[in-house]
Amino acid sequence: MTPQKTHAKLSRRGFLKASVGLSFMVGAGGLIAIETQAAGSPALDVNPWMTIRADGTISIIFPSTEMGQSSYSTLPQILAEELDADWGDVIIEQLNEDDRTFGNPAFGGVLYTAGSTGVEGYFDPMRKAGAQARDVLLQIAAREMGVDKETLITEPSAVVAPDGTRISYGALATAGTDGVQIPKADDVPLKSFDAFRIIGHDIPRRDVPGKSTGKAVYAIDVTLPGMAFACIQRAPVEGESPVSVNDAEVRAMPGVLDVVLLPDAVAVVAETYWTALIARGTLDITWSETSPFRAYSSENTMNLYAREAESPSQTPAVWAENGDALAAISQADTNLTHAYLSDYAYHAQIEPMAAVAHVDADGKGAEVWAGTQTQSWTTNTVMEVLDTTQDRVRLNMMTMGGGFGRRTAFVQDYVRDALLCSKSVGKPVKVIWTREDDVKNGVFRPLAVQRMSGGVSSDGKLTGFHHRVATPTVIGFFNPGRWNAVKPNDVISMRGAESKFYAIPDFLADHVITQRQARLSPYRGIGAAYTGFAAEAFMDELAEAAGRDPLDFRLDLVEGNPRGRHLLEKVAEMSGWRNRGDRAMGLAFAGYHSSMAAGVVEINLDQDSGEIALENMWIAADAGLIVSPDNAHNQIEGAAVFGISCALSERIDIEAGEVMQNNFWDYDITRAYQVPPIEIYMAQVNEHPTGVGELGLPFVPPAIANAFHAVTGKRLRHMPFTRDRVLDALNS
Amino acid sequence: MTKFTLNGQPVEVDNPPEELLLLVIRDGIGLKGTKYGCGAAMCGACTVHVDGEASFACQLSVGDVEGADITTIEGLSEDGSHPLQKAWVAEQVPQCGYCQSGQIMRAAALLSENPKPSREEIVDYMSANLCRCGTYNRIFKAVERAAQEV
Ligand code: FES
Numbered sequence: 001m002t003p004q005k006t007h008a009k010l011s012r013r014g015f016l017k018a019s020v021g022l023s024f025m026v027g028a029g030g031l032i033a034i035e036t037q038a039a040g041s042p043a044l045d046v047n048p049w050m051t052i053r054a055d056g057t058i059s060i061i062f063p064s065t066e067m068g069q070s071s072y073s074t075l076p077q078i079l080a081e082e083l084d085a086d087w088g089d090v091i092i093e094q095l096n097e098d099d100r101t102f103g104n105p106a107f108g109g110v111l112y113t114a115g116s117t118g119v120e121g122y123f124d125p126m127r128k129a130g131a132q133a134r135d136v137l138l139q140i141a142a143r144e145m146g147v148d149k150e151t152l153i154t155e156p157s158a159v160v161a162p163d164g165t166r167i168s169y170g171a172l173a174t175a176g177t178d179g180v181q182i183p184k185a186d187d188v189p190l191k192s193f194d195a196f197r198i199i200g201h202d203i204p205r206r207d208v209p210g211k212s213t214g215k216a217v218y219a220i221d222v223t224l225p226g227m228a229f230a231c232i233q234r235a236p237v238e239g240e241s242p243v244s245v246n247d248a249e250v251r252a253m254p255g256v257l258d259v260v261l262l263p264d265a266v267a268v269v270a271e272t273y274w275t276a277l278i279a280r281g282t283l284d285i286t287w288s289e290t291s292p293f294r295a296y297s298s299e300n301t302m303n304l305y306a307r308e309a310e311s312p313s314q315t316p317a318v319w320a321e322n323g324d325a326l327a328a329i330s331q332a333d334t335n336l337t338h339a340y341l342s343d344y345a346y347h348a349q350i351e352p353m354a355a356v357a358h359v360d361a362d363g364k365g366a367e368v369w370a371g372t373q374t375q376s377w378t379t380n381t382v383m384e385v386l387d388t389t390q391d392r393v394r395l396n397m398m399t400m401g402g403g404f405g406r407r408t409a410f411v412q413d414y415v416r417d418a419l420l421c422s423k424s425v426g427k428p429v430k431v432i433w434t435r436e437d438d439v440k441n442g443v444f445r446p447l448a449v450q451r452m453s454g455g456v457s458s459d460g461k462l463t464g465f466h467h468r469v470a471t472p473t474v475i476g477f478f479n480p481g482r483w484n485a486v487k488p489n490d491v492i493s494m495r496g497a498e499s500k501f502y503a504i505p506d507f508l509a510d511h512v513i514t515q516r517q518a519r520l521s522p523y524r525g526i527g528a529a530y531t532g533f534a535a536e537a538f539m540d541e542l543a544e545a546a547g548r549d550p551l552d553f554r555l556d557l558v559e560g561n562p563r564g565r566h567l568l569e570k571v572a573e574m575s576g577w578r579n580r581g582d583r584a585m586g587l588a589f590a591g592y593h594s595s596m597a598a599g600v601v602e603i604n605l606d607q608d609s610g611e612i613a614l615e616n617m618w619i620a621a622d623a624g625l626i627v628s629p630d631n632a633h634n635q636i637e638g639a640a641v642f643g644i645s646c647a648l649s650e651r652i653d654i655e656a657g658e659v660m661q662n663n664f665w666d667y668d669i670t671r672a673y674q675v676p677p678i679e680i681y682m683a684q685v686n687e688h689p690t691g692v693g694e695l696g697l698p699f700v701p702p703a704i705a706n707a708f709h710a711v712t713g714k715r716l717r718h719m720p721f722t723r724d725r726v727l728d729a730l731n732s
Numbered sequence: 733m734t735k736f737t738l739n740g741q742p743v744e745v746d747n748p749p750e751e752l753l754l755l756v757i758r759d760g761i762g763l764k765g766t767k768y769g770c771g772a773a774m775c776g777a778c779t780v781h782v783d784g785e786a787s788f789a790c791q792l793s794v795g796d797v798e799g800a801d802i803t804t805i806e807g808l809s810e811d812g813s814h815p816l817q818k819a820w821v822a823e824q825v826p827q828c829g830y831c832q833s834g835q836i837m838r839a840a841a842l843l844s845e846n847p848k849p850s851r852e853e854i855v856d857y858m859s860a861n862l863c864r865c866g867t868y869n870r871i872f873k874a875v876e877r878a879a880q881e882v
């Protein structure tokens with residue numbers, strides 16, 4: 001049910017009689033060692049990235065974690081491509097420990113799956129390592145055949161000599177490494193992109209059959225012999241703890257094994273989840289009620305951030321700067337300033353938080369089954385909670401029922417809950433948060449106030465642009481150690497505000513780091529989910545002030561960005577932008593990191609109810625080289641669908657420190673009937689891949705706001721565009 | 733003791749009659765393909781067929797299904813060969829996959845009621861189930877593909 005541990009696999013080699021294969025160790029610069037796996041040799045002290053076995057199978061480690069983005073398939077594909085492997089021979093193995101040899105180069109070697117960085121970060125090292133490994137196999141083949149290596153070629157999983165003799169990779173892997181040198185990474189030629197057989201081709205996802213038959217196993221499905229179940233009542237307000245609880249009474253209920261006091265919660269552990277759930281309902285807990293968070297409500301928070309955006313109490317942190325934006329704006333022929341608001345938002349992954357922990361008898365080690373976006377921080381959680389060392393941590397990284405940033409924290413509370421409950425009852429324990437628990441104890445996309453100013457010249461050009469974001473640091477909350485290293489630059493809070501796809505002569509983006517008044521987390525698109533809204537809706541306001549078509553106004557700004565220009569022209573052509581007449585269409589050009597997307601939406605507005613419906617959506621995207629085109633299409637479309645409810649309905653309110661929403665009845669995410677036909681164009685570019693997971697989201701809210709303006713002449717500046725806000729705008 | 737038929741087999745369970753059918757199926761009987769998402773009839777991750785009708789297993793107590801004929805994703809086909817499951821693979825629908833058992837079970841109920849649904853009927857019917865990964869357009873295409881095959 002769970003993937004085999006790499007070490008366990010290696011140590012079983014002793015049972016086999018002959019040399020069983022060849023293992024390849026990879027570091028940041030490429031291949032660093034190869035080792036023959038002979039009978040009876042001791043286990044390797046490093047994990048191999050790849051092992052080729054006598055039977056021809058090729059195991060490749062998947063170093064990230066899987067939450068639906070399919071990188072568990074795309075990352076090994078990159079290595080397999082340069083190795084020239086037959087994809088059918090490849091076995092993918094989940095990395096189940098915090099082994100930094102496999103660290104994500106995009107995160108300084110931490111094992112962390114987020115921000116659409118998997119393919120981008122691992123692309124070069126995986127290609128190089130694959131090419132080096134292929135060279136090693138060529139050397140072995142040359143030795144075995146007694147020919148010059150240069151005369152040999154490879155075909156999928158085999159080396160072929162000019163006379164047609166072929167030796168399979170499996171056979172070469174057992175031939176020994178005598179005389180073989182590991183080539184320098186830079187000396188081995190890489191394939192040209194047009195020679196790829198795997199990258200850029202549609203390789204069916206291997207998880208699809210299991211996910212279409214109910215066989216895929218998530219953390220919430222893990223069952224162990226003798227396992228108990230826990231239901232957790234968490235403090236209603238951050239920073240509070242249980243002062244008293246009727247634990248003796250609840251413990252006496254049939255089937256209840258224990259009532260465990262956690263630092264900020266009370267857990268009921270029972271023989272079945274049903275019993276735990278019922279027993280939780282009978283808990284009578286007095287909370288400390290002393291938290292400063294009791295003073296916070298989202299409405300006041302919004303007002304506070306709005307004041308801070310206007311006149312910050314501290315010097316804002318400059319996020320991106322070019323020339324002198326403030327001077328350019330004040331000297332412009334026309335200038336304007338508007339505030340853009342956005343509420344807290346919740347991840348709403350369909351699998352709620354769940355984890356299974358089995359703590360060792362001495363309380364100093366554990367095996368954990370969890371779906372998280374990071375082996376490193378899950379390991380950290382276990383080490384912190386049990387006050388133990390890394391060698392006592394045994395992880396099983398489970399495929400996740402959605403992530404979207406929800407499972408990234410440095411200390412993961414649901415894993416902690418499972419550990420403490422298991423330790424207390426001396427059995428494996430599964431913790432499941434109910435949907436209400438998941439909403440009430442969510443970690444949110446921060447509430448933000450963005451003060452936008454810009455200037456245009458009398459000949460209709462943008463002359464200056466100032467994007468000020470008043471929002472807390474997200475990193476400072478979910479990973480304080482990281483914040484110390486990067487402060488005051490918070491990419492999670494600020495991404496997108498750099499407007500880097502445009503050349504704006506005088507530009508400033510700055511961050512007013514406000515006080516945190518709720519739990520925060522990365523969310524799909526991170527900052528770009530709201531900075532993209534403000535930047536691109538305001539861009540339309542500036543275009544209007546300049547008397548220009550929104551497309552022409554933007555085309556001026558992408559003269560130095562031909563790939564971006566192509567996307568704008570392409571989406572205009574796809575949507576019939578130039579001939580749109582009075583259709584309710586809106587355009588936006590946003591992106592994520594180095595990936596770009598130009599999008600157009602067409603809406604239908606019900607002026608009586610204030611409901612906005614999407615009629616059509618067109619997207620032109622550029623994420624560099626696309627490793628898996630069909631999957632990329634699915635990811636871009638999925639993010640755009642996410643963007644629809646982000647724009648229209650997703651909103652968390654906090655009153656007196658408590659989250660007001662409960663479940664999907666008061667937190668609406670996009671449903672089937674709200675999804676328009678979506679046409680996606682992906683530019684064919686042979687440039688380094690830059691990620692597709694968030695790309696489809698940031699343009700959606702501004703495109704909708706811009707379409708709304710096209711029909712009504714009014715602006716929507718507060719996301720989400722709920723019916724009441726739409727009606728307010730109509731009546732303004 | 734509650735007796736019902738599950739995926740064609742008679743079963744008897746001694747869970748309290750008020751216990752949720754969803755938990756009995758998942759933890760008691762051990763079929764994990766049916767998922768918990770909201771417990772509130774809002775997401776459809778727990779969709780099963782009760783006497784042929786798509787039903788939320790999180791909204792039923794096990795006592796409610798005495799004598800009923802229940803099908804879960806595990807019973808839809810033995811080997812993933814139901815036309816919808818093949819269509820799901822052909823259209824490469826799932827991302828995280830967590831909602832997909834429920835989506836397929838709902839779609840299967842639709843096709844047995846209405847073998848040739850229009851796009852509008854598909855969209856309408858499927859709107860009871862949430863997919864946070866946003867695979868809806870692929871779901872529509874896969875249902876249409878399966879409808880052509882049956
Ligand atoms: S779990 Fe039953 S509808 Fe969501």
Ligand code: FES
Pocket residue numbers: 068350401402826827828829830831832862863864865866867
């Ligand atoms: S595939 Fe992830 S929720 Fe539907």
